Amino acid sequence: MKKWWENAVIYQVYPSSFQDSDGDGIGDLEGVINRLPYIEKLGVDVIWLNPVYKSPNVDNGYDVSDYEDIQPVFGDMATFDRLLDEAHKRNIKIVMDLVVNHSSDQLDWFISSKKSKDNPYHDYYIWKNGSPDKLPNNWGSYFSGPAWTYDDKLGQYYLHLFAKEQPELNWRNKAMRQDVYKMMRWWLDKGIDGFRMDSISLLDKPVGLPDVPNPDHAKYADAQPIVADGPQLGQYLKEMNREVLSKYDGVSIGEMIGSKVDDAREYTGRDNHELDMIFQFEHVTLTPNPDKRLGKWNDERVKLTDLKASLSKWQYGLNKVGWNSLYWNNHDQPRAVSRFGNDSDEYRDVSAKMLALVLHLLKGTPYIYQGEELGMTNAHNTSLAQYRDLETLNAYKEIVVDEKLVSPEKMLRFFAEISRDNARTPMQWDDSEKAGFTSGKPWIDVNPNYVKINAQDEVDDPHSVFSFYQKLISLRHQSDLIVYGDYEELDPEDGQAFCYKRHYGTQTLLVMSNFTDQSLIRDYGQASGNQLVISNYSDDRGTMLRPYEAKAYLIQR
Numbered sequence: 001m002k003k004w005w006e007n008a009v010i011y012q013v014y015p016s017s018f019q020d021s022d023g024d025g026i027g028d029l030e031g032v033i034n035r036l037p038y039i040e041k042l043g044v045d046v047i048w049l050n051p052v053y054k055s056p057n058v059d060n061g062y063d064v065s066d067y068e069d070i071q072p073v074f075g076d077m078a079t080f081d082r083l084l085d086e087a088h089k090r091n092i093k094i095v096m097d098l099v100v101n102h103s104s105d106q107l108d109w110f111i112s113s114k115k116s117k118d119n120p121y122h123d124y125y126i127w128k129n130g131s132p133d134k135l136p137n138n139w140g141s142y143f144s145g146p147a148w149t150y151d152d153k154l155g156q157y158y159l160h161l162f163a164k165e166q167p168e169l170n171w172r173n174k175a176m177r178q179d180v181y182k183m184m185r186w187w188l189d190k191g192i193d194g195f196r197m198d199s200i201s202l203l204d205k206p207v208g209l210p211d212v213p214n215p216d217h218a219k220y221a222d223a224q225p226i227v228a229d230g231p232q233l234g235q236y237l238k239e240m241n242r243e244v245l246s247k248y249d250g251v252s253i254g255e256m257i258g259s260k261v262d263d264a265r266e267y268t269g270r271d272n273h274e275l276d277m278i279f280q281f282e283h284v285t286l287t288p289n290p291d292k293r294l295g296k297w298n299d300e301r302v303k304l305t306d307l308k309a310s311l312s313k314w315q316y317g318l319n320k321v322g323w324n325s326l327y328w329n330n331h332d333q334p335r336a337v338s339r340f341g342n343d344s345d346e347y348r349d350v351s352a353k354m355l356a357l358v359l360h361l362l363k364g365t366p367y368i369y370q371g372e373e374l375g376m377t378n379a380h381n382t383s384l385a386q387y388r389d390l391e392t393l394n395a396y397k398e399i400v401v402d403e404k405l406v407s408p409e410k411m412l413r414f415f416a417e418i419s420r421d422n423a424r425t426p427m428q429w430d431d432s433e434k435a436g437f438t439s440g441k442p443w444i445d446v447n448p449n450y451v452k453i454n455a456q457d458e459v460d461d462p463h464s465v466f467s468f469y470q471k472l473i474s475l476r477h478q479s480d481l482i483v484y485g486d487y488e489e490l491d492p493e494d495g496q497a498f499c500y501k502r503h504y505g506t507q508t509l510l511v512m513s514n515f516t517d518q519s520l521i522r523d524y525g526q527a528s529g530n531q532l533v534i535s536n537y538s539d540d541r542g543t544m545l546r547p548y549e550a551k552a553y554l555i556q557r
C-alpha cells in the first residue's frame with residue numbers, strides 16, 4: 001500500500017533562524033506562520049520543525065524542559081495551534097522534533113531523579129556509583145569532555161552523550177517509556193503529522209556500560225560504536241510503534257547516528273513496524289580527521305567516488321525493503337553548495353541546482369533545509385566571536401585552548417568548513433538590512449552575501465535556484481518513476497560525474513551530473529531522441545556535460 005510520505009518533499013524549518021516577527025532577533029512561530037505562503041509556493045508537503053519546546057536552550061532546543069509547552073521566545077501553545085491550523089489549510093503537514101534520548105537537566109523528571117536514589121524518577125536516567133576522581137567508564141561526550149557528570153549529593157555520576165545539561169534517559173525503565181508514549185500521543189492527538197526522532201539510534205546503552213576500545217588514546221573515547229544500534233533498540237521502536245505510531249497516520253523519521261544499512265533495513269522494513277524512514281549519516285561523515293583526537297574537525301573535501309559509493313550503498317540497501325531520507329544538509333551540517341558544490345560567484349547557482357537534481361531524483365524522501373532552495377552558502381566566518389554553537393565552542397576550548405592540538409587559525413578553517421553554525425545563519429529573505437529576518441539584532445550574524453542571495457530576488461525568477469527546486473518537487477509529485485523506480489549506478493569509478501538510472505515498468509530515467517568545473521563527455525545513449533526532463537543549463541549539448549551541469553532524460557523502452 002502506498003504511503004502519503006513516499007512522494008512527499010519535506011522542508012526543514014530551524015525556527016530561531018527562519019523569521020523573527022517581534023524584533024527580538026530570534027525567529028519565532030508567528031514568523032513561520034507569516035512565511036507559510038513562501039513554503040506553499042515552493043510546493044513542499046511537510047514542514048519538519050526543529051524543537052520548539054520549552055528549553056533552557058543550551059543546545060538550541062535539544063534540551064527540553066517541558067515536552068508539552070512552547071519555548072516563550074517562539075510563542076505559546078495558541079500560536080503553535082494556529083501554525084498547525086494554517087499549515088493544514090494549505091495542505092502542509094507539520095512534523096515535530098522528538099527529543100527523547102535525553103532531556104534537559106531542568107525537566108522535572110531529572111530534578112526529581114536527583115533528589116534521592118529511591119525517588120521513583122531516579123531510574124528515569126542513567127546513574128552509576130563512583131567517586132569524584134574515578135569516572136565510570138572512558139566514554140566522551142559529543143560536545144567534548146567526559147560523558148559523565150558527578151552529583152555530590154548522590155555520590156553518583158549521570159550519563160550524557162551530549163552536553164552535561166542533556167542527561168540520557170534510561171530506556172530500560174518502563175514507566176519512563178510510558179511517559180514518553182503518553183506525551184507523543186498528546187501531540188498526535190493535537191493533529192501533528194509525525195515525529196523526527198532525535199538521536200534515536202542511541203537509546204539502548206550496552207549492559208554494564210563498558211569502556212570502548214581507545215587505540216588512539218583520545219582523552220575520552222567515542223562511545224558511538226558500542227552505543228548506536230543497541231540490541232534492545234528494535235524492541236523499543238516496536239513498542240513505540242505499537243503503543244503510539246500505529247494508531248495514527250503520522251510519519252516517523254529516525255535520526256540514526258552511526259547506523260548501518262543492515263540495521264536500517266530492519267528499522268524501516270515495512271513488516272517490522274518500527275520506523276518509516278531514517279536519516280543515516282554515512283555520506284556526511286566520509287572525511288573524518290585522520291587524527292582521531294580532533295574528532296569531526298577537518299577541512300577535507302569528500303572524494304566523489306566515496307560519496308557515490310555511500311549513496312549507492314543506501315539506495316541498493318533499502319530498495320524495496322525500507323525507505324531512505326535524502327538530504328545534503330540540515331541544521332547540524334554545513335551548507336550543501338559549499339560542501340559538495342562550488343559556492344564561488346561563478347558556479348554557486350549552477351552547482352546548487354546540480355546538487356538539487358542529483359538528490360531529488362534518487363529514491364527516498366527528499367529534505368530541503370531552509371535556504372538550501374536559494375543556494376545559501378556557508379557563513380565564511382573568520383573569527384571565533386561569530387560562533388554560537390555549543391559543539392563548536394566546546395571543541396575550540398578543548399582542542400585549541402586546553403590541549404593545543406591545532407592552532408587557532410587552523411581550527412577556524414575547520415569551523416568555516418563544517419561548524420553547524422554555517423547552516424544556522426538567518427534565512428535571507430531580501431536585500432534590506434538584516435536580510436528581512438529581523439528588525440532587531442539577530443542572535444547570529446546574517447551572512448553578508450544576503451544582498452545577492454535572497455528569496456525576494458529568486459521567487460519570481462524562472463531561472464533561480466528556488467524555481468529549480470519547485471520544478472523538482474512538482475516532478476516528484478507527478479512521477480511514480482521518480483518515487484518508486486529502482487536505482488542503478490553507472491560507472492562507480494568515475495570521479496568527476498555522478499550518473500545513475502531509475503527503472504520503473506517500461507520507463508527509465510537517466511540522471512547525469514558533473515561535479516567539477518571542467519567540461520566532460522559522457523555517453524549513455526542520451527542523445528538519441530530521448531526526452532530531456534530537466535536540466536540546469538538552458539540548452540542541451542548531448543554527450544557534453546558543462547561545469548556542474550546536471551540533467552535527466554526519460555528513456556522509453
Ligand code: GLC
Binds near residue numbers: 062063199332
Ligand atoms: C541531534 C540534533 C542536534 C543535537 C543533538 C543532541 O543530532 O540534530 O542538533 O545537538 O542531536 O540533541
